Amino acid sequence: MQLINPNGNDHPPGPSENSVTATGADEPAGRKGRRNLNRWLLAGLLPLAALALQWLLWERLQPYVWLFFYPAVFLSSWVGGRVAGLLATAFSAVVVWYLFIPPRYSFSLVHPSTIIALLIFAGMGVLFSLFHERLRRAGRQTRLALAEAILGREHLEHLMEERTRELVSLVDELRRKEADLRRSQELAKIGSWTYQADGRLEWSDELYRIYGLARGKFTPDVPSFLEIIHPDDRAHMQHWVKACLGGENPGELEFRIVRPDGSVRFISGHGALSRDSEGRVTGMSGTGQDITERKIAESAHRESEELLKLFIEYAPVPLAMFDREMRYLYASRRWRSDFGLGDRSLVKVSHYAIFPEIPQHWRELHRRGLAGEILREEAEEFRRADGTVQWLRWELRPWYDAGGKVGGIVIFSEDISNRKCAEDALQKLNEELELRVAQRTETLDVILSEREAQNAELQRAYHELEAETARRIRMVEELRQKEQLLIHQSRLAAMGEMLGYIAHQWRQPLNVLGLHLQVLGLSYQHGTFSRELLEESVGKAMGIIRHLSRTIDDFRDFLILNKEKTLFQVDEVIVKTVGLIEEHLKKAGVRIEVACTNPPEVNGFPNEYSHVILNLLTNAKDAFLERQTEHPVIRVHSGSEQGKTVVTIADNAGGIPEEIIDKIFDAYFTTKGLGKGSGVGLFMSKMIIEKNMGGSLTVRNVNGGAEFRIEI
Missing domain, CATH: 3.30.565.10 (Histidine kinase-like ATPase, C-terminal domain)
Structure with a gap:
């Protein structure tokens, strides 16, 4: 983070600032980029190699699903840094979840132990990745040493001639520390900035990299810096700047920036005012750290906690999660219902405060679970404070924190009172049944003879039923035949009607046909017969015959x-x-x-x-x-x-x-x-x-x- 001069003093920069910015050149950017690329490639290949080994050796390794992924995540974090470690953790968790945890090839989680194992793996991956926080502490120590060197350089200005050799030695040491600071800043993703009273604002190379800007193409000043602040955080940053101009201690501020490529990064800024011997503000210095990965991890952690809470709350079984003090963390709705706890909040409430009647041997079992044991019981009596008795089937398992230590226990406790009562009632019924069987054994012969008589009666009834069924089948067949007869009668009646219609339709055409034939005979007798008369009479006769033929076709089609x-x-x-x-x-x-x-x-x-x-x-x-x-x-x-x-x-x-x-x-x-x-x-x-x-x-x-x- 960087600011303008808080009080406007015009003290020229001392040799300490110049010497800090004029330290020896770092290693070439190309070599550093290739080295970082190689480290990222190696860090990315490790979980892929673990996946390949797990896939090839899975038949021999079952059910040790995490065997290769723990060392892969550790080495990825060691080689590629915190981000690589977190990415390797996320990739490994998703791959194992989908490919190796039953049911395979789905994102379903059936057993609580599977959830706990997945959470433990994720926690260990985050733990490995956060190992680089130690480098951050090393950076702080380096900055303290740098501040001491700056004070020493200011003092050496007055003793330049007497202590030249010591000054040269200190300058060399300062350069080495500046190089160490750059390396520390690269590892911790922390950049530094200084603001002098004359208005000069300087950024470290790491700060340019964090902001996605190139030295020489961007001149840092307050207006240009505010332009890269996320619009939603810009007003807050302006207020922070104004407060610093008023002489307030800058302190820490988290904000977002927008890189030239459009990506958004989260930055944690720290600043401190520099004052002279009279207490006047002479400048300001501070750091800016890229905490985007940490924010993403925190968000993922919150989402994981929320998912765990929802999983337990809506679990279809009585389930509760406790810390090491046996205080509630989460409890399912079924747990509340079975034990009559209603809707009151249970978080951070002692289990023993809610159930003071818990017997001492159960408390001892809880302590054994907190020591790492897995315990279960198929049926056990629990006497409540109000005198009622519940029969419970329970299982107790420890859960582990990110450090691998037992963080508490998870208890599954199912109320089987109804089943127990049913079993007792069944036992009682069995005893009564045995007694009744013994009592009725003496009358078994009588019952058998009655059954034989009943069987004979059933045989007679069966034969009668067969006869009745055959009679009804015959009746159905007769009804079908009668229906066919009705259809046939209807067709015959229709045929009779049609024959009458045809007879009527044929009578007149036949009379006309006869007249034409008579005309031919009379014309022959009287000598008026001619070819034209013959053709005319034949044509009319053929027309009448075709009409009669169509009538026959219509009648035939009607009957088909x-x-x-x-x-x-x-x-x-x-x-x-x-x-x-x-x-x-x-x-x-x-x-x-x-x-x-x-x-x-x-x-x-x-x-x-x-x-x-x-x-x-x-x-x-x-x-x-x-x-x-x-x-x-x-x-x-x-x-x-x-x-x-x-x-x-x-x-x-x-x-x-x-x-x-x-x-x-x-x-x-x-x-x-x-x-x-x-x-x-x-x-x-x-x-x-x-x-x-x-x-x-x-x-x-x-x-x-x-x-x-x-x-x-």
Whole structure:
């Protein structure tokens, strides 16, 4: 850290300052850089070598997961310094955790001992790395020696002529100490600065390196120094500078800087005022140390403590961690619940103050655990102060601090009172059962004879059940056959209707065909027969024959049962079906209106669907004839609603009586006279739509007639 002159005195710098800054040149920067690079490479290769050896020899080394990593971390810290040691520690901990600690290839920690071992390793790595703090103390001693040398040089100015030889010797010694100071600063990452009364501010080479600046390219002064301070710390630094200008002792200050490459470093600064014999401030000097790694380590340590706290607090078992005085450090929620401790704070509270009823032999076990023993008990009685008794299954293990010493113990204590009571109750039940078995042994023969009679009865019941099952299977088969018969009857009825329609459709074309043949005969008799008349008559006759052939094809297609579902257009099926019956309806005086709005395709059985429409149209025609309806009309409409294809067939035949409207889809139910209806048409239509095609067929009375609605 560096500052301006606190009181503005203009005393010129003495020879001591000049001699300090004019010490012999350090070793070349290139050589030093290569040496540091080699040390870092060696420090980085050590944990990698440990990983390779551990991987190759793992089958022989199990379960000693840390065997090679302890010496690797120690040597990395020794070769590369504190940062290299901490990085090697972190790398080794992560690698061992992921590759060798069960369950392998994950960051899960199952056993508390694994956590403790991991923490011990991390603590030892930090301990090895902090060994370089001794070099920091050596730096302090060097600075004290430098201050003594500066005072001696000021005194030597008055004795220059008398003590030239001593001055030369002291100057040489000072140069050696300055070289040692530079080396110490490099090792400890501590740079020094001085501020003279004339406004001159000087930095050591290490301070330039810490700030990421190059000597000669950056001139240190207060404004430029404040520019590299982190914006969040700049106001605090300005306040510190102002206080020093007021004559206050600078003391210590931690702040952040922003290097030219954008990286942020944490700096610990120390400063001291220099005063003359009259107490006036003549300058200031101090140091700046890069403590970024220490801050990172402190943050990691805090995170580790927080993780340990969370792990214990939310552990699904009763778990508590104590220090050497048996004071609580952490306790799980299950521990609080099992022992009725509520939500009060337990940190730093003595375990014996909370449970004064703990017996003396348990306290002795705690002392043995603090001595390093691992103890456990599967079931032990604990009498509470309120007179209640708890049965506990417990385990006690020591935990170790960074120095390898026992820092306290971890206790797992599970309340097994319910299990113990259950075991006692089971023991009592076993005794009662043995007594009952002994009592019932005498009546065993009677029971066996009763069981034989029961077995005989069960055999008879089994045979009866077999007979009943066979009878029911036959009934099911008969029902299936009846259903097939219904389908066959429905098909025969439809065939009968179709034959009537075909006979009607063929009668007129056959009459026309006969007339054409008669015309040919008469024209031959009267001598008017000609080739043109023959060709005209043959053409008309062939047209009539093709019409009759299409009628036969339509009839054949209608009677073919579809075996697999196919996509079909509802409009096409409606038009085709209406075409089969349209002439018959006209003969009966029935007008049919068809309105199709191009609904979406349906996945189903088109011939069965046509059968349903034909059945509904035939029923409407029969209702007109039965009731002698004036101006009979059948309206067929197709469309889509909410993604479904909807077809409605409505008539004006007066509707269906309300007392039978719910029965018209029942098998063998008919309102027609004897011999005019089988009662299976609507039943089979509903089965085709709902069972075979997954749709619905419903009916309602609207506008003086019935409306059948098909939805698929």
